[in-house]
Amino acid sequence: MLVQLSFSIFAIFLAFCIVKCIYAKLTSPLRNMAGPKPRDWLTGSYAEVRSEIRSAARIExxxxxxxxxxMKISGFFGTASVYTIDTKAVHHVLFNNQIYRKTTPARYFLERMTGNPGLTSAEGDVHRNQRKIMAPAFGWPQVRDLTHIFIRKSQQLRDIFTAEINQNGGVARLDMSAWLHKVTLDIIGLAGFSRDINATGTKPGEPQDEILTTFEKLLAVELGPLDFLQGTYPILRNVSTSNERMRASSRAEMARIGMKILDDSKRDIAESSAFETNRARDLLSLLVRANTSKEIPEHQRMSDEDVLAQIITFLVAGHVTTSTTVTWTLFALSQNMDAQNRLRAELQSLATDSPTMDQLNELSYLDCVVREGLRVHGPVPHNVREAFCDDVLPLRTPWTDETGNLHHSVPIVKGTEVFIPMSMINLDPSIWGPDAKEFRPERWEKPIENDIPGVWGQVISFIGGPRGCIGYRFSLVEIKSLLFTLIRNFEFQLAVPAEDVGKKIVRVTAGPTLFSRPEAGVQLPMLVRPVTQA
Structure with a gap:
């Protein structure tokens, strides 16, 4: 009887969703807008743009x-979404965050990971207050104080590579994706909350730091069909799933560990004068200091639970995108040996193995390489925003509807999703020229001007507007530190044919994968050889 009742409720709910989608499609102001036919009714066109990137890019x-x-593309259940690389439209969406916010499912998934709304999922006044409190921790002076951590961990990775090379007769085959994942976790552990996770130095079979073990469990929970439905339809969130139970267990364990880290940080701050210890310089301690500042009204301060959400946010946002960017930049340099050799010559011209942030930023060709790496291989290929009220989307380039009428804007109704393909904007030939797809760092040796609404460098890789990446300075110096140490000491070549390397989207980032071994997941095997110091 209970099974029959559950089936009946599900059937009624499914029928309601179908009727709702049909009505929305018939009444949508986008119904006469041209666009590709969806691959299927359930996933629409979204599955195509989230497929293996080589295919997705060709399709786009x-x-x-x-x-x-x-254009118009189909979202889940056939809903009409706007897909645009029009920079005027993208600027409007990113800079009007009171209208366009992260989608409801995206915020739901993020909060299931962090527990409370973190900086990546919070909206409105909550996001504004969190960003105000956290901003001082990510300024250039603070990143300058943390650069020695970036360099020290990069050198630890250098020493591990050297040992591997010596054990393998002068050349080692190494999975750069895996190693960079480990070292960036170590960096965010130390720079974020003064904890040496030591993922880089932990050998197979040795016990891991408990925060690393718990974090990996949290990330390992796959999203199933019901998870997507729960993200879209809140009524279904009352249904208990094995995924949510595993996620809740990992979240509780992470909260226990995080609370101890937070308590240690508070105690250390109370017992020491400002900036007396390394802990006083980490991101969490800077956040705690700012959160308790007299300049922040009591009602705007973050609770301990909100601060704990930022610890998980540090771990997720602070290492995945950076490790992915460095991995792809090494791939690009392996395909352009002239650029790799030129970069190495510049890096070896510096008479120190441990440069400061200012010394790194003065290396002009390194800066060109980082900019080009973020342009050609931005770690996050897509971004989606949902309209929370009706709006009109302005355009630089008009569109023609299926009846032949020309339009200079797009009518947006509440609930419409705007799909922003950042990778396509960064590779748009109308902006970058006919060689837009080529990795050519020299293009940055002359000033580049465009109207891409990015927070840094005339690219959209760090997004733009009020939700632009708060940690972009941190990430840039970390990327430069890793490339400085690795390229200065080693030569990198692909261990597989370039044609075997594709991109696989895992959650939101596009990591490298091999067509010949898709079951192995994200990986980039490279041959690493030592080079003679100049």
């Missing part, structure tokens, strides 16, 4: 060539 190029920079 075909779409843009056929329908122009702004």
């Amino acid at each position: 190029e075909q779409w843009i060539g056929q329908f122009g920079p702004t």
Whole structure:
């Protein structure tokens, strides 16, 4: 009887969703907007752009060539979404965050990971207050104080590579994705909350730091079909799933560990004068100091639970995107040996193994390489925003509807999703020229001007507007530190044919994978050899 009742409720709910989607499609102001046919009714066009990136990029190029920079694509259950690389439209979406916010499912998934709304999932006044409190921790002076951690951990990785090379007769085959994942975790552990996770130095079979073990369990929970439905339809969140139970268990363990880290930070701050210890310089301690500042009204301060959410945010946002960027930059340099050799010559010209932030930023070709790496291989290929009220989306390039009428804007109704393909904007030939897809660092030796709404460097890789990446300075110096140490000491070549390397989206980042071994997941095997210091 209970099974029959549950089935009946599900059938009624499914029928309601179908009727709702049909009504929305018939009444949508986008119904006459041209766009690609969806692959299927359930996932629409989203599955195509989240497929293996080589195929997805080719598909998106075909779409843009056929329908122009702004078009209609189908979302889940056939809902109409706007897809656009029009920089005027993208600027409008990113800079009007009171209208366009992270989608409801995205915020739901993020909060299931962090417990409370963190900086990546909070909206409105909550996001504004959190960003205000956290901003001082990510300024150039603070990153300058943390650069020695970036360099020290990069050198630890250098020494491990050297040992591997010596054990393998002068050349080692190493998975750069895995190693960079470990070292960036170590960096965010030390720079974020003065904890040496030592993922880089932990050998197989040795016990891991409990925060690393718990964090990996949290990330290991896969999203199933019901998770996506729960993200879209809150009524279904009352249904208990094995995924949510595992996630809740890992979240509780992470909260226990995080609370101890937070208590240690508070105690250390109370017992020491400002900036007397290394802990006083880490991101968490700077956050705790700012949160208790007299300049922050009591009602705007973050609770301990809110601060704990930032610890998980540090771990997720602070290492995945950076490790992915460095991995792809090494791939690009292995395909352009002239650029790799030129970069190495510049790095070896510096008479120290331990540069400061200012010395790193003065290396002009290194800066060009980092900019080009973030342009050609931005770690996050797509971003989606949901309209929380009706709006009109302005365009630089008009679109023609299926009846032949020309439009200079797009009518947006509440609930419409705007799909922003950041990778396609960074590779748009109309902005970057016919060699847009080529990794050519020299293009940055002359000033580049465009209207891409990014927070840094005329690219959109760090997003723009009020939700632009707060940690972009931290990430840039970390990337430069890793490249400085690795390229200065080693030569990198692909261990597989370049044609075997594809991109796989894991959650939001696009990591390297091999067509010949897709079951192995994200990886980038490279041959690493020592080079003679100049």
